[in-house]
Amino acid sequence: MDEYELNKLLTKINELEAELKTAKKYGLIWDKEKTKEEVVTLCEQFIPILSRQSQFDIENGGLDNILIEGDNFHALTCLNYIYQGMIDAIYIDPPYNTGNEDFIYNDNYVNPDDGYVHSKWLNFMEKRLKLARNLLSNEGVIFISIDDNEQANLKLLCDQIFGPYNFVNCIAIKMSEMSGVKMSHIDKRLPKLKEYCLVYCKNRLYYSMNPIVNNRLDNLDEFAKYAKYYSKIIVDKTKPVEEWEIVPIDKYLKSIGKSNLSDRDILKFKLDNADRMVYRTNNKGFANIQCDKPVAKVISSTGIEYIWWEGKQMLFLSDYTTSFEGDLWYDISTINLNKEGGVDYQNGKKPQKLLTKLLSTVKNKDALILDFFAGSGSTGEAILSMNNVDGGHRRFILCQSCEDSDIAKNVTLKRLKTVITGTKDDGTNYGNGYNASLYFFKTDFIKDTKNSDQAKYNLVEKVDELLCILEDTFHFESRNDFSSHYSNKEKHLFIYNDYFNEQKYNAFKDTVLKVNGEKVVYIFSTDNSVDESIVFDNSTVVKSIPSKIYEIYKEISDGIKRGE
Numbered sequence: 001m002d003e004y005e006l007n008k009l010l011t012k013i014n015e016l017e018a019e020l021k022t023a024k025k026y027g028l029i030w031d032k033e034k035t036k037e038e039v040v041t042l043c044e045q046f047i048p049i050l051s052r053q054s055q056f057d058i059e060n061g062g063l064d065n066i067l068i069e070g071d072n073f074h075a076l077t078c079l080n081y082i083y084q085g086m087i088d089a090i091y092i093d094p095p096y097n098t099g100n101e102d103f104i105y106n107d108n109y110v111n112p113d114d115g116y117v118h119s120k121w122l123n124f125m126e127k128r129l130k131l132a133r134n135l136l137s138n139e140g141v142i143f144i145s146i147d148d149n150e151q152a153n154l155k156l157l158c159d160q161i162f163g164p165y166n167f168v169n170c171i172a173i174k175m176s177e178m179s180g181v182k183m184s185h186i187d188k189r190l191p192k193l194k195e196y197c198l199v200y201c202k203n204r205l206y207y208s209m210n211p212i213v214n215n216r217l218d219n220l221d222e223f224a225k226y227a228k229y230y231s232k233i234i235v236d237k238t239k240p241v242e243e244w245e246i247v248p249i250d251k252y253l254k255s256i257g258k259s260n261l262s263d264r265d266i267l268k269f270k271l272d273n274a275d276r277m278v279y280r281t282n283n284k285g286f287a288n289i290q291c292d293k294p295v296a297k298v299i300s301s302t303g304i305e306y307i308w309w310e311g312k313q314m315l316f317l318s319d320y321t322t323s324f325e326g327d328l329w330y331d332i333s334t335i336n337l338n339k340e341g342g343v344d345y346q347n348g349k350k351p352q353k354l355l356t357k358l359l360s361t362v363k364n365k366d367a368l369i370l371d372f373f374a375g376s377g378s379t380g381e382a383i384l385s386m387n388n389v390d391g392g393h394r395r396f397i398l399c400q401s402c403e404d405s406d407i408a409k410n411v412t413l414k415r416l417k418t419v420i421t422g423t424k425d426d427g428t429n430y431g432n433g434y435n436a437s438l439y440f441f442k443t444d445f446i447k448d449t450k451n452s453d454q455a456k457y458n459l460v461e462k463v464d465e466l467l468c469i470l471e472d473t474f475h476f477e478s479r480n481d482f483s484s485h486y487s488n489k490e491k492h493l494f495i496y497n498d499y500f501n502e503q504k505y506n507a508f509k510d511t512v513l514k515v516n517g518e519k520v521v522y523i524f525s526t527d528n529s530v531d532e533s534i535v536f537d538n539s540t541v542v543k544s545i546p547s548k549i550y551e552i553y554k555e556i557s558d559g560i561k562r563g564e
Contacts, residue, residue: 038106039071040127044560046445047455047553048074050465053440056413057474060420062435063387064472064488065380066397067416069408070443072372075399076131077556078443079370081549082470087135087397088367090142091358091379093350097121097150102347122153128372129161131556135370136202141168141209143358144198145350151196158200168199168207173354174330197358209361212325329357341415342424345376345407355382365392374398377412381419384434402442413440439474441465448557452550453526460497460524460546467495467545471520483508491518495545498524512536 050068068075079087095103099112105120114120132142142162146154151170159167175195201207337349355378359369371379383396398416400408418424422433446462449455464484468474473493477485482498492515496508512521518539523530525544528551534542 035106037073037124037127039073040560042445043074043077043553043557045448047448047459047550048077049444049446049459049462050075050078050441050469051444052465052468053442056409056440058417058420058438060433060435060437062437063393063395064474065383065395065416065436065438066441066469067374067377067380067408067413067438068397068399068441068443069402070399071401072399073128073131074443074445076128076135076372077553078466079397080131080134080556081552082466083368084134084552085137086368087370088137088140088364089359089362090132090136090140090370090372091145091355092132092142092371092373093145093375094125094373095121096147098147118150118153121150122157125154126157126161129158132370132372133161133202138203138206139208139364140202141207141362142200142202144200145195146198147195148192151198154198158198162200162202166201166204166207168201168209169327171197171199171327171329173197173332175332175334197354199358208363210363212357212361325357329354332357340378341376341381342418342430343376343411343415345411347375349376350378352378352382352385355379356386359383359386359394365390365394367392367394368397369394370397370399372399374400374412375407377415377419380412380416380438384419384436387436388434413438437474439469441469448553456526456546456550457499457524459550463497463546463549464495466549467493467522473520478511483511485511491520494519494521496521496523497545509536512540 053069068078097103097110097117099110099117101109103110103121103124105124110117110120136142144154144158155167155170173195174193332351332354334351337351338344340349340352359367359382362369369379369383374380377398377400380396380398383394386392387394398412400412402408414425416438418430420434420436420438422429422431424430444462446458449458464486468486471486471491471493473486473488473491475487477487477492479485482496482501482504484493484495484497486493494508494512496505498504512519513536516539519536519541521536521540521542522545523534523542525547528544528547530542530544536542
């Protein structure tokens with residue numbers, strides 16, 4: 001070994017010794033990257049931005065949602081420019097690192113025989129979760145699906161990033177059935193029937209959640225058990241509810257020429273029929289029933305009471321039927337997931353019921369929700385469905401990598417188009433559709449420079465898309481070499497992207513003043529300030545760009561260089 005190699009080895013030994021001395025005594029410690037992730041190091045020299053791909057937009061009225069194609073590290077960096085502390089909820093279904101070609105690192109699938117298989121995954125997840133944490137509001141929450149391969153590591157990693165005090169729960173979810181498992185194999189292995197969902201909040205002092213109500217009515221077999229407890233209530237609206245006639249079920253069946261409830265009758269109680277609605281009520285609620293049809297009443301052996309109104313096929317549940325869901329979920333079905341969304345997706349889809357249950361814990365019905373491992377777009381469909389059911393105004397941002405068979409366009413976008421329009425690619429019907437819009441973006445880059453003012457000037461010419469997302473103004477009005485104008489139904493966005501030039505600026509100001517209504521004006525600045533003498537009118541808010549964006553980029557870039 002020559003002197004150069006010896007000195008290099010001694011230097012490395014000294015670095016490792018220093019790392020061991022400063023390492024914490026408890027927590028997750030893993031090998032830092034020997035080969036850095038290329039998509040991350042790219043940000044040391046290039047500034048990630050977003051580029052509008054309007055040819056893929058789906059405009060169908062309603063709320064505006066976002067789909068971003070590109071590596072999620074770059075997408076998260078861009079979202080950090082505009083949405084820090086503003087995301088209400090995040091759901092992700094990251095690669096489980098099973099060794100079955102589900103985890104790509106530097107354009108290669110990570111082999112289970114790789115000595116750094118877990119370290120690569122942890123480095124990959126750590127960078128993205130740190131960016132995600134910055135996006136969450138104080139009341140925000142993140143849901144992370146995972147299985148046994150990395151659950152223990154992920155729990156410790158999240159403790160480090162979000163803090164152990166902000167751990168909410170680890171939900172165990174039954175995701176498979178015993179069918180197909182031969183009895184002869186039972187003594188050799190225990191079949192995997194479950195996955196997990198780790199739940200962390202941004203700040204326990206601010207976080208609160210909706211409880212998940214479990215009324216057991218979504219299980220037909222459970223409901224069928226209680227059929228023998230039926231009594232018939234004859235509604236007489238001229239009398240108080242306490243005087244309604246209760247007829248035993250056997251007498252009622254005899255009066256209609258039946259001896260028992262058939263399987264076909266029991267099927268009427270399934271809740272997955274769009275023609276039925278579910279309500280909770282107490283006895284006083286019966287006084288509000290506007291019909292003269294009989295009502296069937298079920299009191300189970302456990303005291304649970306169900307009411308079925310035949311006239312409009314509605315189920316009324318008394319208040320005391322409500323119970324709260326725990327952290328063991330056994331009612332998530334993975335059957336026929338290939339039919340969801342009208343697209344095939346070999347990497348699997350998350351059940352709509354799982355996503356709906358998770359997101360229903362978020363109290364804010366106007367929540368902004370992010371999924372940066374979007375896959376087939378299950379999260380987007382779940383949110384559209386939830387809004388349709390409860391009148392919420394939730395919006396979503398989905399990010400999907402473009403490195404894996406162009407999934408963003410061929411699967412994610414295709415599914416969301418099918419769901420929003422209600423029509424599949426082949427022209428067949430999928431559903432009623434939703435009053436919602438989707439705008440498609442792709443990650444792009446501009447070169448950073450040593451001259452920060454020049455870098456900011458280069459950046460300001462490319463920030464239109466970011467500001468359109470932030471201000472929710474996607475309709476293009478006009479553009480020239482020094483300004484842009486966008487709008488929605490209620491607001492106008494103006495961007496002045498040049499150094500101050502009196503002639504150009506006066507022309508820009510005239511354009512702003514000619515427009516009525518709410519206006520947001522962004523003015524180019526190298527130091528986050530705007531000249532206070534700038535006055536438009538009382539309906540205009542003036543802000544500076546792009547210094548704050550550049551500062552956030554530099555903070556992320558410097559962290560990469562430091563190996564953070």
